[in-house]
Amino acid sequence: MRFSDAAGFALASLRKRRLRTFLTASGVTIGIGALVCMISFGKGMQKNVTRAFESADLFNSIMVMPGGPSEPAADPDEPGARRAVRAARSGAVLDDAAVAAIARIPGVVSAYPDVNFPALVGLEGEEEFRLVQVVPAAVAASPAVRIKWGRTYTTDDEAGVIVSSSFLRRLGAKDPAAAVGKTLRITSVSFDLGKLVSLDLTKLFAGGGLPVAQEHYDFPVLGVTEMTVFGEGGPGLGQNDVFLPPGPARGIKKLPITSVWDVFRMAEGGPGHSAVSVKLGSLRELEAVKSKVREMGFSTFALADQFDEITKAFFFMDMILAAVGMIAIVVAALGIVNTMVMSILERFREIGVMKAVGAGDGDIRGIFFFESGAIGLLGGAAGCLLGWATSLLINRIVNIYLARQGVPYVEYFAFPLWIFLGAMGFSLLVSLVSGIYPARRAARVDPVVALRHD
């Protein structure tokens, strides 16, 4: 029997039972649609995150922290480890001299301390408690800070700030563009040395408050950063709402601590920075710079090192999404098996006739395989369309919703060609596997029984 004849038999049978063919193929369509949707979402997320990292220069960055490479996770009960920690702490302080030394390492473009201080930040009467990031002009001008409106500060001493559009929104500003040029008031808190001298302990314990002073500083808003779904564009991964150049920052009286850890570090007599951000010219310099920094007695954290882990995480995410899609596929496969078995019962006598006039087992198997394969291809093609259309729809709805929150348009789904080819191939495979049992059963029909059958 020729291939085209097997195709003819199968298609004629599918056409004859249009509704059932349509319903069975619909099962495959929904399954493949779900799979395409899930995988294109996974791929879209991966693409967006990778791109965000690349554009924010995160792959070219190293975070340098005080302490040797083995600090502090080692077993605290092991004396050797403790000694190493102590040695590292006494040896290397991450002060301005160390930052300058790091900046001189070949391959380093810039190194700046990760300085921030808590302050009340206000615009036109509304104020909120924020961490103000002190960021040099060189970094503020890099792609790491994504200015959407206005401009960045040009020198480290320019008096001006950059704020995030999401922070402006929280402060009640409707139009982030209009905030450029307005005055931002930073209210910092510091110890009042005068009060400290005449500190009345009884008053303090009676609830008189700490000897703190508040100072107001006003800066013009120079630029507003763009909001993305993958975090506000700024150094590090956190939410950074206010950027200030180092020059004016030095003039602000502020608490030298942002967390309890800083208090401990002060107690050990080690002033200096809690972290230093280092930008590299290219990823190739990463290992060399890292080892030099470690020789200086500091520990490092590079996101590039974590990227393998991130890739692995995305792989698992894809697997989980695919597994959800697989449930629908399994249901669809059972639908195909059911339809094909029904088809055998209906065509029992016809199978007998075909065998009586000379059809071999292989001929009958071929007809049934072709039939289930055609259902798979049909459902797969429709599933690709459904998955694609659904993804576009979801993308649109999510973007409309997020646009109200000021998030720019993002393609959440990616559709590389292989997703569609893979989906078609997979649905064909699933339908052929579903056809194995029915095809074998059809081929095994006893013509004597079938011809006696009414």
Next chain:
Amino acid sequence: MPVVQTRSLSKTYVVGGVRVGALEDVTLAVGEGRFVAVIGASGSGKSTLLNLLGGLDTPTAGTIEVDGALISSMDREALARYRRHGAGMIFQSFNLVPSRTALENVELPLIFADVDRAERKRRAAELLDRVGLAARAGHRPAELSGGEQQRVAVARALANGPRLLLADEPTGNLDSRTSREIVGLLAELNRVRNLTVIMVTHEEGLAREFAHDVVRLRDGRIVATEGVR
């Protein structure tokens, strides 16, 4: 040398744990170009004999040779080939495929024999013409009378040019006039094409009128063989 030769042929079915002998020790030789009628009451094993000769069923014991080939020991694929080329069969209930036209039904064995489309159409049309149904080629079985349907079945049985035609109660669903026409057609094919015909029937009159030999079956055994002409 006979075209069909069976030796000690037996077929036993197991029904509800009980062995039922459908055919016992049947030894039969049919020479080339003969028209043999097998007569017997229902349940005498005549259809079983025909299914065995047609390669639809396999014997419990004994051997069948057709044209020197040992049918009784063929595997499934070889049996399919034998049914395709070696023996044509027609049935009491015609067994046409309802969704296919007369022409397409005749084409069916040619499809399984890998004959290309144009040649298939040509041969099927020629065979329909031969059985007098050229004008009805495009009709489906439901639009044909019983006699016409059986003619289509005859044309289909001859599609791949077998030398043996097996007819299982071909007149069982037909009136007496049509029955005579159909058996007459078989006799004519037997005469003109030197086709060996084995026909199972319970109509003794038709058997005596057209067949060369009459074989009587009772309870699965041959009880008499007589040469009519």
